[in-house]
Amino acid sequence: MKLGKKSVKKLKRRIPWIEHVINEETAGDLNLESPRPELQARKRSLCLICRGSRRLCGRDRCPAILKLYSFMKTKNAVSSNKMIGSSPPGVFVGRIGYPYVYAGPLVPPFIGDTSLFDLPEQWLGKTAEDIIEFRTSLIRGKFRVNVKKPWRNEHFLNETLEIALSRSPVDTEVTFRKKPSGRILLDGTLQPMGPSAMLEQMKIGSSKTDFKIEKAYSDEDLRSEEAIFNLYLSGIPVSRIQRAFSVGAFGIKSQRRLVPTRWSITAVDSIISRNLIEKKVKGNNTINEYRVYEFNYLGNRFIVLLTPSSWRYEWIEAWYPGTVWNPDGLSIAIGGDWEGYKGRTTYASLGGCYYAVRLAVAEFLARERKQAGVVAMREIHPSFITPLGVWINRESVREALKRRPVKFNNLCDAIEYISRRFSIGMDEWIETSTLLKEALYQEKITKYF
Numbered sequence: 001m002k003l004g005k006k007s008v009k010k011l012k013r014r015i016p017w018i019e020h021v022i023n024e025e026t027a028g029d030l031n032l033e034s035p036r037p038e039l040q041a042r043k044r045s046l047c048l049i050c051r052g053s054r055r056l057c058g059r060d061r062c063p064a065i066l067k068l069y070s071f072m073k074t075k076n077a078v079s080s081n082k083m084i085g086s087s088p089p090g091v092f093v094g095r096i097g098y099p100y101v102y103a104g105p106l107v108p109p110f111i112g113d114t115s116l117f118d119l120p121e122q123w124l125g126k127t128a129e130d131i132i133e134f135r136t137s138l139i140r141g142k143f144r145v146n147v148k149k150p151w152r153n154e155h156f157l158n159e160t161l162e163i164a165l166s167r168s169p170v171d172t173e174v175t176f177r178k179k180p181s182g183r184i185l186l187d188g189t190l191q192p193m194g195p196s197a198m199l200e201q202m203k204i205g206s207s208k209t210d211f212k213i214e215k216a217y218s219d220e221d222l223r224s225e226e227a228i229f230n231l232y233l234s235g236i237p238v239s240r241i242q243r244a245f246s247v248g249a250f251g252i253k254s255q256r257r258l259v260p261t262r263w264s265i266t267a268v269d270s271i272i273s274r275n276l277i278e279k280k281v282k283g284n285n286t287i288n289e290y291r292v293y294e295f296n297y298l299g300n301r302f303i304v305l306l307t308p309s310s311w312r313y314e315w316i317e318a319w320y321p322g323t324v325w326n327p328d329g330l331s332i333a334i335g336g337d338w339e340g341y342k343g344r345t346t347y348a349s350l351g352g353c354y355y356a357v358r359l360a361v362a363e364f365l366a367r368e369r370k371q372a373g374v375v376a377m378r379e380i381h382p383s384f385i386t387p388l389g390v391w392i393n394r395e396s397v398r399e400a401l402k403r404r405p406v407k408f409n410n411l412c413d414a415i416e417y418i419s420r421r422f423s424i425g426m427d428e429w430i431e432t433s434t435l436l437k438e439a440l441y442q443e444k445i446t447k448y449f
Contacts, residue, residue: 088118095260120391140196171205224251295400299383314338356394
């Protein structure tokens, strides 16, 4: 399918917590301090870049997300303004109105083992309906808090922090000011979440603290980047690190802040992957063949191409017409972003999914003790009915890399194979890709040796 001409959308954007929570020098690819970064996308691909959060179309609310509400109805799970349930454990920190945001626990209206409800590392293989069902059963209790001065709402904050540091479900009793509304939260970065209501009171039962996370929390001189990477190396699931980071559990005491959940997900993926690349991938020998890995899930086809080169990475997504981020298009919406050996100095245009996949491929290469060029691609079909969060990219690529690859001696054969696995023509992928075009068309100086 032929796509329209490229368009450029300029967007002034800034992540204000970087200067407080993460050292600007080491923030690297999350550094948005440059005043006017440019986001480039092909025509009809702005939804792919925006994903309902940047409002690039100029509307106050995302039309694609609003259309999904008509397909998904949430029952009033709570019949009154009081509720007792087992938090998975789960918490949520909003971003609207920053630095004054809404934060609080995620609690279902029943007691039991709800640990799966907030552990995306174990969701692979579940249906979209399964994931939506147990996610929308989580009620978001909310209290207003200044992320820079959270102690002003000490009671709610301490209870929420205790939930966030737990390694198992926490029985929680909440009283809301009003009965929770029926509206749910859908987003391209976050997992779906159920109705919400302002908290009046909150009590929690005994919790089983994750001692590794508690140790990092107790160390008030340990920088947040070090805490995050050390916890990852010790085997703590990424989602659990993201949750603790969002409630200000890491970092030098005077610099600790609550971090909106959306930002904490991307920041943790970025910090871990960058440290893996710098400390455990670069400097290794390169692979000596071309490898193609594949995994299909919920209307998504993921293909990862590894090439025999030093570290470089690219992520490309292609959405069919009628899919979430291409709802009204008549042709494929496709976009990508990349980095070379030295990494990034600006935020990736495709947002959190870029960093989630980078983490998956970086940890794979670190385990292999190899170095490679990576082109990761995702083809999304209309059967993918709703955004489920960036976890689906990280976990699907992790699964793809566990499987036996198809190996080739040259790039052309690998591309020919990939073209038979994708429905979209390979010309479209190559046209969007920086690394593929470079490998196919740019002459190397070694040719003349």
